[in-house]
Amino acid sequence: MGRITGTTRLLAVLGDPIEQVRAPELVNPLLDRLGRDAVLVPVHVRPDDLAEVVGGLRRIGNLDGLLITVPHKFEICRHADELAPAAAFTGSANAVRREPDGRWRADNFDGVGFVRGLRAAGHEPRGRRFALVGAGGAGIALAAAVLEAGAARLAVCDTDGERVKALLARLGERWPGRVSGSTEPRLEDADVAVNATPLGLRPGDPLPFDPGALPAGALVADIVMKSRQTPLLRAAAARGLAVHHGLAMLDHQLDCYRDFFRL
Template sequence: MGRISGTTRLLAVLGDPIEQVRAPALVNPLLDRLGRDAVLVPVHVRPADLGEVVGGLRRIGNLDGLLVTVPHKIEICRYADELAPAAAFTGSSNALRREPDGRWRADNFDGVGFVRGLRARGHEPEGRRISLVGAGGAGTALAAALLENGAARLSVCDTDARRLHALLARLGERWPGRATGSAVPRVEDADIAVNATPLGMRADDPLPFDPSRVPPGGVVADIVMKPAETRLLRTAAALGRAVHHGIHTLDHQLECYAAYFGLAG
């Protein structure tokens, strides 16, 4: 990381917990390579404090943008002045930037990053049967991106019935007949089974679904980035299933962030 001075521009990533975030380790070297006088710092924000913290951050004159991780991706939209189409459709955001007029615009790159990561590893979502566990901020973005990129059928599971039904209603309006929901994971005929919940961040977390029920030849994917080898992925690999790690999503979000925050120009 380059020397920080009075001219340094700031970016912050908000989350609770925050220890698991990988964005600073990837974004700060990118800023150095691009010769940008900027730094991304992690900020631990508990849900009850989000509004107050974001209000204060917006008043920092040299803060250019925010990245957002669990559990704030849905709630953060309340504090944006404008929602890009992806954020408006999903109702969640993982990036906000300050516009030249001082307004804050929110967007969501979780879905595009996940799909690009899948394709880069040889896991094409088009025409596939996909099971997605988690209808929160990240899961909503992944669901929309997977259908947008040609998933033949999407089964979404979430224990929060109200949240699940709201997501299915939005998906059904845009992609009628291609998404179904359940309170328990349905992975028995999935070509790709995805954990889009925080389960796996802690060693004592239960498995989000049983990878032994994923058909041989299926892919088990996780959006958790730390630890890199979650219990789900270790178990799936031991069963002979192909696995897809969370870091691949962030790897492919970097180009989105660079364009969104004007870093590459």
């Protein structure tokens, strides 16, 4: 990271917890390579404090934008003046920027980053059957993105039945007949199984699903980035299944961030 001076512009990544975020490790070297006098810093914000913190951050004159992680991706949309199409459709955002007129615009790049990461690793989503566990802010973005990329079918699971129902209504209107939902994972015929929950961030977390329930040849993907080899991915690899690491989703969002924040 370059020298911080009185002219340095600020970006912040907001989350709870915050220790697991990897964005500063990737975005700050990008800022250095681009010769930008800017820095991305992590900010720990508990859900009850989000409105107050965001209100204060908006008043910081040299703050150009925010990255958003768990659990704030839905709620942050309430604090934006404008939602880009991906954020408007999913109701979830992972990036917010200050416009020249002072308005705040939110967008979501989780889905495009995930799909680009899959393709870069040789895993084409088109025609494949996906099982997605987790219908939160990242999950809904990934769901829309894999369907847009041509997934043959998507089975969404979340312990919150109302959240599943709302997601099915949103996705089913655009992609009728290709989406189903449940409160228990349906893995028996999935080609790709994705963990879009925070399970794996904390020691002792249970696995989000049992890789042993997947057919041979399935791919297991995890969006948790705290460590490259999450407990889920270790369990999947031990069963001979192919795995896809969470950091790929962030790696393939960097170009999106560069364009979005006009770096």
